Amino acid sequence: SGNLGGWQVARTMTFLGALMGSLATEGGTFPNSWNKFTPKPPRLPHQHPTRWNDVLWPNEYPLALMEMSFLMPYLMEDQDSFVDVYFTRVYNPVWTNPDGFSWIEMLRNESRIGQHIAMTPTWNETAYFADYVLPMGHSSERHDLTSYEQYDGQWIGFRQPVLRAARERLGEQINDTRDVNPGEVWEENEFWIELTWRVDPDGSLGIRKFFESVKDPGQKMTVDEYYSWIFENSVPGLPDAAKAEGITPFEYMRRYGAFEVSSKVGKVFEQPVADAELEDVRVDEAGRVFTRAPIPPSPKAPGGTKIDPDKEGRRRVGVRVDGEIVKGWPTPSGKLEFWSRTLHEWGWPELATPTYVKSHVHQQNLDSDQMPLITTFRVPVQIHTRSANAKWLDEIAHTNPLWIHPQDALRVGIEKTGDLVRVETEIGYFVLKAWITEGIRPGVAACSHHMGRWKPEGHEGQRIGMMTVAIDQEGSEWGLKRKKGGGPFESSDPDTLRVWWTDVGVHQNLTHPVHPDPISGMHCWHQAVRIKPAQPGDSFGDVSVDTSKSRAVYDKWLEMTRSASEHSPNGTRRPWWMLRPVRPERSAYDLPKPELSGV
Template sequence: MPYKPKRSWVENAAVSLGLIRAGSEAVGGPARSNDTGRAGLPLARFPTPDQWDDFVEFDAHEWPRRAVPRHYRLAPTTCFNCESACGLLAYIDKETGEIRKFEGNPAHPGSRGKNCAKGPATINQINDPDRILAPLKRVGPRGGGKWQEVSWDEVLADIGGRIRKALQEDRRDEIVYHVGRPGAEGFIDRVLRAWGVDGHNSHTNICSSGARLGYALWSGYDRPSPDYANARFILALNAHLESGHYFNPHAQRISEGLARGAKMAVVDPRLSNTASLATYWLPTRPGTEAALVLAMAHVILNEDLYDKAFIERWVNWRETLAAAADGRLRPGARGTGLRPVSARVENPCKQSPVEDRCHSQDLGDTIEGFIALLKDRYAPFTPDAVAEECGVPAEQIVKIARLAAEAGSRFCSHTWRGAASAHLGGWQVSRCLMLLHALTGSVGTEGGCLPAGWNKYKASLINVPPPQNHWNELHWPREFPLTHYEMSFLLPHFLLEGRGKIDVYFTRVFNPVWTYPDGFTWIQALRDESKIGLSIALTPTWNETAFFADYVLPMGHGPERHDLNTYETHSGTWIAFRQPVLRAAVRAEGRQIRDTRDTNPGKVWEEDEFWIALTWAIDPDGSLGIRKYFESAKSPGTMLSVDEYYEYAFDRVPGLKETAAQAGLSPLDYMRKFGAFEVKKREYERHERRLSEKELEGAATDPATGVLTKAGHVVGVVLRNVAAGTGKMPVPPATLRTNLGGTGVSPVSDASGTGKMPIPPEVAVEGFATPSRRLEFFSQTMVDWGWGEYAIPWYIPSHIWEERAGSREQGREKTGIEGSRDQGIEGRQTAASGSNSSFSSLQSSFLEMCLLPTFRLPTLIHTRSGSAKWLNEISQRNPIWIHTSDAAELKLHTGDLVRVNTEIGYFVDRVWVTEGIRPGVVACSHHLGRWRRPQDPPASRWSGSVVQIDELEAGKWRMRQISGPQPFESPDPDSRRIWWRDGGVHQNITFPVHPDPISGMHCWHQRVTVERAKREDQSGDVFVDTARSMQVYREWMKKTRWPVGPGGLRRPLWLGRPLRPTDAAYKIDGGR
């Protein structure tokens, strides 16, 4: 339902001046408005679709004279400047055939016509004077900086022949496709499966694998879909609103929720834009977030604020009680591999979750016994004890816990990177967060957190190859059976220590030399041709990794290629079509083209067509059995076209064919015209969806657990609807009130005609995607795979912590901010009290601190924003945030240089002194510090610096900036107007790898010493010792275990993984 937000003082002033009408349109209302401006001209948010083929807009240079009309064709596509895939409309000048600008697509259900700064900046990337316009092959030594142009035919013949030889020699693990943010659904999986290789690698384990594992252990889904717009209380363990997943769509819905009266608490050591808008800001000590969440659980349990009916129906409490009874909750005999939490006896938060206090009790087999176990296990996490641990006031912990309980099923939360990606054991943050949702009954509910899979559409693809029967241990090593997902950031270390080699290595939307930790070790591996035989960078622009490739192949930006997109932006489900907009415009004019190269600039291609052509080059006669997956079904013996591929997918989207027919279009033409389609408006309580007779046919029920299996796979669970205390499960009132899955079908029918719906003795429902089909508080998977001491949600202290005498935080205050959102930051009050609490590990002459290196800026992207001039004019530097008290101790002022020392080197940067960060913590955004060497082609000159890189001796690397961004000559006149000279500092290259032994996540937060810069230091200086980085890598690898799972498995079959192979490949001796 549309709502009317309060007008700001600016809007009130505009009303009084007659600039806008007093009756402003409600947010969420129709896209058109009947308002008129002062000149009496109609105002509208967007051109209507009937205008998209010929939209007239007057040249802004002639305003206010409406003298030069411009005619545009509007073609929809999706943005590729983050993972949200927001809708864009390309304005194509009908006279010149050029793209003039990008604006929002109002037909897109996720973004609803709105974009952040990154969307319109797509035009900068399209017109970047430094973009690559033809295929290039290196000349001379790898990394030498010399290139020659080659034809696409040469490229296909060379790479195709090399892959064909590797496949014929059964060297399948030597073919690797390594991608950053893919921004597409399913296409590359078809390619790799057709080739029969387990060759998919990704960037997930430097992004989100910590949070993914915590969520997956609970529900089987590795990410949440928060229903912010309908929430009553939002808990954000991140800087989510302005920079996280999914930035623009989520920011809209968080704003809607707040406008409707929701309260929000933000847990973040840094005062982000989101925190400044929150009701509560809790700047916890980094790494203590799980303890904070468990203190909230303590309050909810001990004040009896939990949803008993939901817990009884949907949490695996019987399995938990059985585990407590038979000793599976006891400590493992081999130790943890992590620093034992029970070692810190002075703080009750550090007791192990597997103490034997409950084991001797007879808890029986009742929900009351389970609640008693919860209260007992989390008894140490009192608000007072956790306040000491986290450094925030106990009364604030109690307040936000009660707010979560009061919100009940409309309690909403999110964590993605932040704490979950920052610390050893960070995966327990999301796991503890899910405990709050289980206690409040806010899983799958309106205003709560939904599993992401409910709100993502899984497309039906043409002629899908069978799964590969191979397991690539360079990506999925045995030490990490629970990793989410590939251990990609350890690839160079694995190669350098002789675990394998790669013959053909593709990188796409991927720049590990700059983005990943330990970038100089990546350089060492990339330049070693005995480790990587042929390196191919698929990229529209130069980057630090492409400098060390053998081929650099120009692929289109987002509006220059085809993709399917679908993301869990809200409680509905949608699918969007990323398409080459100039190709769409040419087609609309009735002109024929050969492929996307005919409309892209230069010789720029697109990935889909490239992969199809490469597959034909690998198997030109079909003798390898590969080519058949990329042959046309309409015209056998010819190459599959992208039109036929997407036509097949869109023909099978539920409801699209009917909607398209009403517009007189085919499903493919509908998507070309509108760019997006809403598959489901909303979906709640899908776990309560009753299974159909067809789904139940041939299924077997486990009499003890009610789990339904069919053809060896779990498909649902039978819930018994009898009063509690009898050993059978009750039906909670919410289930009887709610329609299932948005279908309008009630869980039980009223056959009596009395209006009272009878409760059947049992019901078979979908449940969750776990082995028990319930939410798993106790995880037998953790026991089976050697980590039984963490079988329940618990707090694992960060790797930043170590016991030392004294502390730089000794005597500092607990800090939390509370205030009305309407007050603004000036109106907030600080809740503080004295404390002898200590961030015990951080000291050493008041220089040792925790570095938070992962926060994002709303205007920048990982590496893609380097070619966007507008974005770089807004944000060019990444200074060190430091608290005023720390700056005073170090006698620092804003702009002063500091040296930040890591385990393997240091970097030099300027400081920004602020109250907006917790004392004892420094922060540096990761977006900036792009570079090229003097011998490299011009690259990202809007943002990058020219640097000198020297290997002083074996493994000792130094980088020094020669110059920052400078004006340069190009067809774009703005290149002569660059006024900034600072492009930031490359910090990630100075970090060693920190693989979490359970989730596989790189733990980003760094223990650093901060000191005033040396006399010889310059801003941007970097030094790294890669011999030391290999030592740190080996130290962290010692934390891992080598478990062999049940049945000799490498990994639990029920846990997801990209490019899933055959079940046989999961067995250590089963896959090749």
């Protein structure tokens, strides 16, 4: 994720794995999500959205893997867009995303964002620029389903709000997590159900029905009923396991918290297609097998790739290999594609096969006084911005010095570990302490993620892992200056008086311009920087950014793209087969017709 064209690295590694026969094997690697299980909820919409959202899926990035959310401030400006109500849900773009000052500009601009609501379990920098801050539960304060790829099987886990579960086991009747959670923490499930009923009280908008009780139509669905339905209808094997113990599936999951759906997934692509799915079969010249049999019912939530039917309306069900019909891969060809027709047809023929893409921080792309800054490495005891309130983790790791090799330190004039250093990016600079070490390669510097958390002056909130800062703005020029670091303070927790450190790091992401890969859409995190001793007036923790320069860098990377409007082979915004959350109707994929002039 650090380099321009980094997606080709993953593709090339997969190609090598295929040559070695190590895909979906013991000791090998499995495709993304094959070992996860996502059960189907009680109600699903029967109609997909009919409109395309250009802010999430812009014309310039038709092959992007995910939404281009980190470009939102620029896309909103380019498209002159307005969002009436914007939720940042467990999302801290001001701190986590590159170029956070551009996010602050957008969130404060009422012509772009009407109302901003921050739903967050942990106080964060983005919340300071919200109209409402809604404290949602941590994993121990809410219900949730989880499933992770950990072995050649599939399992599902059930999180429960600890205090609610404990009080109910003591015989109390709890109807709302706010009755037991600390403060005003409200379980997210309950919030969305309640909000839906408030927005659509009589059901005329057609959204309330998704949270109406299945057992008692017309009544509000409870969280218990929601998960009970899933465990009874969407988790294969769970009802039988529960019945063997004389309890309901919901009671089983409340007792054990996890259930193994499958002990072995294996090579799905080699699994034979069931005879029931082979009806009026047609095999094309590429070996793809099409059938008129309907898609069999599945307990899993819908998703995955969408492959076009044949000319007579049959759906693709698999591929023929050595005379046998097997499931194959979820690609247009049904096979692992060494040559990608999609890349070829959508304007990137030179990258249709696995090949080398020169990184934006390749030595040939750097000036003589620049070097790559590695910003993606992380310490093992912190979790993005979610663990700044974990006192024991903060004691172990609470600062992020600049890792620099002795040869480079000597070259740029840094004398010793602990000296203040200015790191200059394309849009600004930040000031931090040096750590001179042979633990990093010469010619490369690094600054770890996690640290550099802050809150503006005049605000209360988390204090162990956060510094208090002053934020200044003059036109497009922004500055952030540390006013107070960490240190001991009095609270209901006696350990806060034992805090012995004041250094909580520096916020480097503010100085990173956006680097959207023109194909995958990912942000290319590595930075080309100039490192020098701190300049007169510099202080530890200083950050300076010019957002007009941020815009210039965005425009430069935008020039690298090949838009759908210029390269789409069939007049659509994006290949239909590719993954997309909240997939709209097929008609929404059509590019708008050009307006005729002079008629």
